[in-house]
Amino acid sequence: PGPAEKVRIRPALEALPAYVPGKPAADDGTRRFKASSNESPFPPVDAVRDAAVTALAGSNRYPDMAALDLREALGAQHGVDPSQIAVSTGSVAVSGDLVRAVVGEGDEVVYAWRSFEAYPILVGSHGGVSVQVPLTDTFEHDLEAMAAAITERTRLIVLCTPNNPTGPSLSTEQIEEFLDRVPEDVVVAIDEAYREFHDPATVVGTAGIFRRHGNVVLLRTFSKLQGLAGLRIGYAVAHPRLARALSQVTVPFGSSLPAQVAALASLRGEVQEELAERAEWIRDERSRVTAALAEQGWQLPVSQGNFVFFPVGEGSGAFAAFADERGLVLRAYGNDGVRATIAEQQANDLLIEIAGAWRRR
Ligand code: PMP
DSSP states (O other): OOTTTTOOOOGGGGGOOOOOOOOOOOTTSSSOEEOSSOOOSSOOOHHHHHHHHHHHTTTTSOOOTTOHHHHHHHHHHHTSOGGGEEEESSHHHHHHHHHHHHOOTTOEEEEEESSOTHHHHHHHHTTOEEEEEEOOTTSOOOHHHHHHTOOTTEEEEEEESSOTTTOOOOOHHHHHHHHTTSOTTSEEEEEOTTGGGSOTTTOOOHHHHHHHOTTEEEEEESSSTTOOTTTOOEEEEOOHHHHHHHHHHSOTTOSOHHHHHHHHHHTSHHHHHHHHHHHHHHHHHHHHHHHHHHHTTOOOOOOOSSEEEEOOGGGHHHHHHHHHHTTEEOEEETTTEEEEEOOSHHHHHHHHHHHHHHHHO
């Protein structure tokens, strides 16, 4: 037996699924493009990078633990008091804080499945019980079934919109109707990691929803459109009691100074304009890719994210390997399907080529 053989690790951890990150691109020419983690194909905007580099020079000091400058700016952007913004190392960390703040041993968390693969890990690692409600056959949230899954033990419900990895989003009306059926003591988190890629004409009005419902929390990230995945920063917009609870359970000094400063710089007007152009470019690429795939005969769920989902069922592993061999790294989800990030133009061209070759094989 090894030296740590007798250490007691909580048995619950044995049942947890592993988080499998997207494979990196390789420099041997086989996996030329990475389209497996829904990252931005663009590096951070220059002004944002410069701000982070400057902040790095002061890294002998701890960052502002309260991230006040950033929270003030985010509060202004969302029309809430800074005390209603909770920041941590990525929105996945904020989701973990939320679980720790409201879910006790044996309490239930309801979410759609498939959805973001961190949810079962966050819930299970804190002693909560996942109640996974299957998506509809068009890969959308089944809100009827989710409402029916609420019990006395339900403490948290997560709505992921647009849903990772399948792509469909919920409408403002759907969410409002759902919320009318949720008891006021149950927290509803709306995970909007991909919000900026949504068709602006139909994007869900979460600001209004948040104002109308005391149990709603919005989860946002700087990892996707803002291109700061490697810096790790995200936040919640929450009502004061819950925001305070999040700040109580979060890791002290979680978000680094360069991350806070970069996030703050991302909110500047001229940077926002550049990011809006990038979002539009990605939406245009998504349309181009989905049109080409439809031409090939593919029927994909309607995606409002920076990714598309191929519902290839048991062929998922083989399809991802097929793409891998042809230079494009995708992500397979068990026997459900394969997700491809809308990435740089050449990668998107390659995706179209590979998807066509797969159908003809
Ligand atoms: N929510 C969803 C739905 C996601 O897909 C992701 C990233 N894959 C996150 C949250 C996590 O983002 P962050 O990098 O901010 O932790």
